[in-house]
Amino acid sequence: MPSSPTVVEPSALPTIALLDERLRTTSICLAVRYGSRDDPADHGGLAHLLEHTLMSAPLDGRPSFCEQVERLGGHANAETGLDIMLFYAQVHADDADAVARLLHQAVLRPELTEEVLDTERDAVLQELAAAQADPGDVVQDAFLARLFPAHPLGRPVGGDVERIRRITLPDVREGYRTRFLTSAMTLVVTGPRLPRLDGLGRTVPAAAVPRPAQALPPLAATTDTAVTWPDEYGWVCVGARSAPADDPRRRRFAILAQLLGDSPSSPLYRRLRTEAGLAYSFACWDRGYQEAGAWRVLVGVEPGNGETVVAVVRGILAELASAGPDPDDLAAARRQARMRLILDSESPLDHLRMVAQRTRAGTTDWSLAAELAALDAVDAEQVRAAAAEVLSELTVVVRPEAS
DSSP: OBOOOEESSTTBOEEEEEEOTTOSEEEEEEEESOOGGGSOGGGTTHHHHHHHHHHHSEETTEEEHHHHHHHTTOEEEEEEOSSOEEEEEEEEGGGHHHHHHHHHHHHHSOOOOHHHHHHHHHHHHHHHHHHHTOHHHHHHHHHHHHHSTTSGGGSOTTOOHHHHHHOOHHHHHHHIIIIITTSOEEEEEEESSOOOOTTOBOSSOOOOOOOOOOOOOOOOOOOGGGOOOOSSOEEEEEEEEEOOTTOTTHHHHHHHHHHTSSSTTSHHIIIIIIITOOOSSEEEEEEEOSSOEEEEEEEEEOTTOHHHHHHHHHHHHHHHHHHOOOHHHHHHHHHHHHHHHHHHHTSHHHHHHHHHHHHTTTTOOOOHHHHHHHHHTOOHHHHHHHHHHHHHTOEEEEESOOO
């Protein structure tokens, strides 16, 4: 059963052990409360570039962490978000001790060189080019920029091409030393036993003091008339600010997201797809950060359908804000939110990532049972209030825009 974070030894990283003797694999994740929002204003994308470099740097003349894990038959990856970075691997349990040490060396005792940086810079630039070619990715960056103007949460995680090109090895080393290493870190492990972690403490003494929140600027007044709809298939993002990551109100926005999600049981699915046939591909979710959250509906729209799609989303939110959800719809939404968590908990790697993200790389006491109970406690009035809050600051962004 999942446990609360426990300090393995005084100098070691806080460790959350999710042990299950039935498993034959061990999954290990180092979560760092550091992300693109921590990038210096003139070095956007530094965190993402650092992540690539750490995972690809050679280890004492041997191949990179990723390559060594893959040669063991395992899987390794990393991801950078706005406010968290994850480095993880899934391997046979017999290899867990060795992989834990490799992960520690790769992330906390790296060999940062010009050669690796240049190689990974090229990879990041290719990744950015692929994202720019996908309006579904572009619209989400544009939505967050509109939602959090002139704020770190509004920056694209990957940065932009010109800033990425200007980042030097001294820039990366400075960001690693002053921002990455001083961030809160947690090791999360799922497997039949805990790997040997003795001696795997930080390489530098770090207080890991949480960085102060930054005041959110007011939203600019937005109207649907400001949207320039394309004459081709595009993506529209409709949403608003929601509750911060550590705010208990987040659960009501999670249930609201289920009510406008892509399940045939959701009111939006019935209205948008079954009755009107306006959209085939759409999703709704809420994501919490330090200062605020971002609640959104993402819909793929054909030419001429955009305004109607937004009107449908707005209409459902207005109904929910006025009368609250139908009891049967609310019950289904709560069950769906619960089931998503339960399904993730039954996949070792998904469980690992879920716990790392929910604890936000700190020592926050989080458990699946408590989260399920909190979702069950969301009532109709709370959902009504969440819908009213979203509706009051509804933001609409579409990509591509008409030229």
